[in-house]
Each structure stands twice: as structure tokens, then as C-alpha cells.
Amino acid sequence: MSHQAKMIVDKDFVISAIDDRLYGSFIEHLGRAVYGGIYEPGHPSADERGFRKDVLSLIQDLRVPIIRYPGGNFVSGYDWKDGVGPIDQRPNRLELAWRTIEPNKFGMNEFVEWSRKAGTDVMWAINLGTHGVDEARNVVEYANHSSGSYWSDLRISHGYAQPHAIKTWCLGNEMDGPWQIGSKTAVEYGRIACESAKVMKWVDPTIELVACGSSGRQMASYPEWEATVLDHTYEHVEFLSLHSYYGNHEKDTATFLGRSLEMEDFIKSVTATCDYIKAKKRSKKTMYLSFDEWNVWFHSNDADKKIEPWQIAPPQLEDHYTMEDALVVGCLLIALLKHSDRVRMACLAQLVNVIAPIMTENGGQAWAQTIYFPYMHASVYGRGQALVPLVQSPKYDTKEITDIPFLESIAVYNEDAGEVTVFAVNRDLKGSLPLEVDLRSFGGSCRIIEHLVLENEDLLTSNTSASPNRVKPHTGGNAVADGSKINSTLGKASWNVIRISLL
Numbered sequence: 001m002s003h004q005a006k007m008i009v010d011k012d013f014v015i016s017a018i019d020d021r022l023y024g025s026f027i028e029h030l031g032r033a034v035y036g037g038i039y040e041p042g043h044p045s046a047d048e049r050g051f052r053k054d055v056l057s058l059i060q061d062l063r064v065p066i067i068r069y070p071g072g073n074f075v076s077g078y079d080w081k082d083g084v085g086p087i088d089q090r091p092n093r094l095e096l097a098w099r100t101i102e103p104n105k106f107g108m109n110e111f112v113e114w115s116r117k118a119g120t121d122v123m124w125a126i127n128l129g130t131h132g133v134d135e136a137r138n139v140v141e142y143a144n145h146s147s148g149s150y151w152s153d154l155r156i157s158h159g160y161a162q163p164h165a166i167k168t169w170c171l172g173n174e175m176d177g178p179w180q181i182g183s184k185t186a187v188e189y190g191r192i193a194c195e196s197a198k199v200m201k202w203v204d205p206t207i208e209l210v211a212c213g214s215s216g217r218q219m220a221s222y223p224e225w226e227a228t229v230l231d232h233t234y235e236h237v238e239f240l241s242l243h244s245y246y247g248n249h250e251k252d253t254a255t256f257l258g259r260s261l262e263m264e265d266f267i268k269s270v271t272a273t274c275d276y277i278k279a280k281k282r283s284k285k286t287m288y289l290s291f292d293e294w295n296v297w298f299h300s301n302d303a304d305k306k307i308e309p310w311q312i313a314p315p316q317l318e319d320h321y322t323m324e325d326a327l328v329v330g331c332l333l334i335a336l337l338k339h340s341d342r343v344r345m346a347c348l349a350q351l352v353n354v355i356a357p358i359m360t361e362n363g364g365q366a367w368a369q370t371i372y373f374p375y376m377h378a379s380v381y382g383r384g385q386a387l388v389p390l391v392q393s394p395k396y397d398t399k400e401i402t403d404i405p406f407l408e409s410i411a412v413y414n415e416d417a418g419e420v421t422v423f424a425v426n427r428d429l430k431g432s433l434p435l436e437v438d439l440r441s442f443g444g445s446c447r448i449i450e451h452l453v454l455e456n457e458d459l460l461t462s463n464t465s466a467s468p469n470r471v472k473p474h475t476g477g478n479a480v481a482d483g484s485k486i487n488s489t490l491g492k493a494s495w496n497v498i499r500i501s502l503l
């Protein structure tokens, strides 16, 4: 096959209407995500609540629809009651998951207030490590019940007369992992998740629940874990979670760029497991997936081993992302869009400082890492319907992965705006890739609004506090429209967003 790619974008070949929550993120009480990240009283940009406005502004630009909180591994030892009520009376606790001191200066009520300012919804994870059914119902009552009961009246006494109306709840976190406080076998977890789900919905029948899938497909118990957990919870939950992180440990960029194919395989096999249980139970209900932890994570692994325990908010998991990582994140976003019929929610893990698109200095500035840009583009321009990617592309093989297409792409149709957006990564590290996009099904001619490109000669370069703008998108892409066809040349190792007006 010649070294060029072709894509047919047909408005009748729809994967799914994209759930906005596909572009969610995650903030855990870990490292400097909360303290020194979103919350830093005394910072020059802090508002009256101690929320950093510089960070809020970067988050608002991302249009993050939902944020998972407060963990992560943290949640499995967390008592949510420590984080509510008068701030000066809250306890310092030994936080065993990340071996820090948790000062509890920020908790549920602060997070709900902060989320409103950030323009995002809350996805609350409950503790099913050290807590159980009783706390599961209590926390929903505190957050969502209007008034006239012990826990709802306590919330009111804390200054929150209106219920928080948190709709989406995770039943614990990575309960299959031996590193998890109170980890469980699939049967133990399936039972407690089922009983917790029951009482949580008895308190508030409008909530949606996410059961824990495997913490990764490398786990020995995967995918039997999924099957067993769903056997116990199928009729009680709406979502099953997936988690996956990718790294370039081998310094093999060609393979690293192909890892999104593994993410797709993971999604397909979890979907198959859900459908197996659906068939087994003769259920009419379809289980959806919540890919509520995904990202690149490897740069900070060695540094984290050297961190002294029992500090407040030390700099943990602070990956400094490169151009290469941004390409991988772009491919992973496209993989999620390709499966948006089943993956309804996903969370880029995480949002600030901890394996995050946004970095801050305590007392200093905040800036966008390389991965911020594909995430922002997908979240802002990727709303509407995901269209089936009918793609012809040359492919390459690496030792580990075969048949990796040089072109990774998908189109999103936003009917209301009269726009199609093509997201495309050229995985070719050596040369550009000519791309023809055929939009014949839309009839008439189209116009390029802009062709955004993220690229850099040095794939290992990053944005830093001293040079925060080294890697940022430009609008100099060369896509041109000719009737209903778009032609462009995708630069080597580049992320591209071709925005097309149909009006």
C-alpha cells in the first residue's frame, strides 16, 4: 500500500451519540492534586475559599464534564466524615495508601463547591475497603437527602441547605489489588458492592453506580473478576470500571504509540464479559463501561520511591509529559471514541499535578502540560456523534505489536453546530502522511474552519515552569477543502484536529 491514508466519513455510520462524560477526569487526595493544586489558601490567585483561580481557569477551558473524587487508592481508607464540618476541628490522619498525612482541610462540601466553579459534575467514590454498607447509605443520605434525617440535617448544619444531588457514585476502587486497603476476592467484593448498591439506591433511587472491574488487564484474576462481580451486581449497577496506564519504559516510541490498540482490546473483552453475564442472566439491561482511570504514567516511578513518608502533600506521581506522551493520549482518546457506544464515562487520571495535564508550583504559576491539548481538543470539539472510522492506512509492526496503522483517526459529527471534526494522529516517526477525507454523504461542499496541529521536532520535550509554551498547538495545518473532499498532509508524529463546517 502506498504511503497515504484515506478516510470516509459517513453520517449514516454512527457508532453512538457521545456521552459528554467520556471527557471526565479525576482528582484524588494524593500528592499535590488537592493541596497546592486546586486548593491553596494564601496563593496569590486563591479566592475566598482557597481555590486557585489560575488552576480553575485552565480547568474551565477543558470543559471537564465530571470529576471522580476523592480516590483512587486513597478512598479505601478514607472516612468521609473527617472531611466535613468546621475545618479547624478536622483530624490529621495517617493515610496508608500513599503513606502521607491527610489534613482533611478539604472534603466533600469544598469539592462540591469547587466543582460548581469549575463547571463540572461530581463522581463520588465510596470506601469499600474499610467501610461497608452502613457508611454507604450514610454518605448518600448526607449528600443527597433533602432534610429531616440525621445525616441530611448534619449537612444543613454545616451550611449546605440544598442537597448536593451527586448522581454518579463508584462502589470502591480497584478492590482486586493487593495494594488496596481492604482488598477483596471477587465474591467478597461482589457481595458488598451489591448490598451497598441496594441501600444507596433506597436512599436515593436517582443515582447511578459504577462497580469495580479489574485494576488492569495484567491482573491474574482478570477477566474472571469482571464476570464474578457482575454475577452479583448486574441488576444493581449501571457501569463497570476499567483502569489502564501506559508507559514507554522500553524507550520504544513506535510500540508506545501502538498501545491504544491494547486499550481497544481491553474494552472489547470487558464488553464481551458484560454481555456474557447479560446472556447468563437473561437480562434486558446493557452494562456500560466507565474507563475511570486512564493515562500515561511512568516518568515519576523512580522519584516516588525516594519520597519520605508521612508528609502533607509531597510531590507524588508528578509526571512531566513529553510531546510523545501527548500523541499517545491523543490515540487513547480516539480509542475511547471508537468505543463510545459502550464506554459512556471515562476519566483522564488525573487532573492537577498528579499524572496530570495541569501542573502548578506551590505559591507559583500553573501551566498546561503537553497532554492538556489533545484532551482539551477532544473535550471541546468532540461532542456529538462518533462516526465509524472507515479508514485505509499503511501499517507497521514492532516486536510487541503488529498491524499498527500509521493513521489513528475518528470523526465526530456535531449536527447542531453543522460541523464535523476529524481527530487524527500520524504515528509515523519519520515522515508525513497524506490524508484524504471523503465527506460525500453530507452532500454539497464544506469549508475548513481550522486545522490545529500539535507537533515538535523533539518528541521528548516538555512544558516546564520556565518554558510553559514550548509545546502548544498551532493553526498552521494544511487541510484544504475541495467540494466534499478534504486533503491534508499530516506532519510526522503529529496530533491533528481538522474542523470542518458543513454550512
Ligand code: AHR
Pocket: 028, 071, 072, 073, 074, 173, 174, 215, 293, 349, 350
Ligand atoms: O491514579 C493513581 C492511582 O492509580 C489510583 O489511586 C489507583 O486507583 C490506581 O492504581
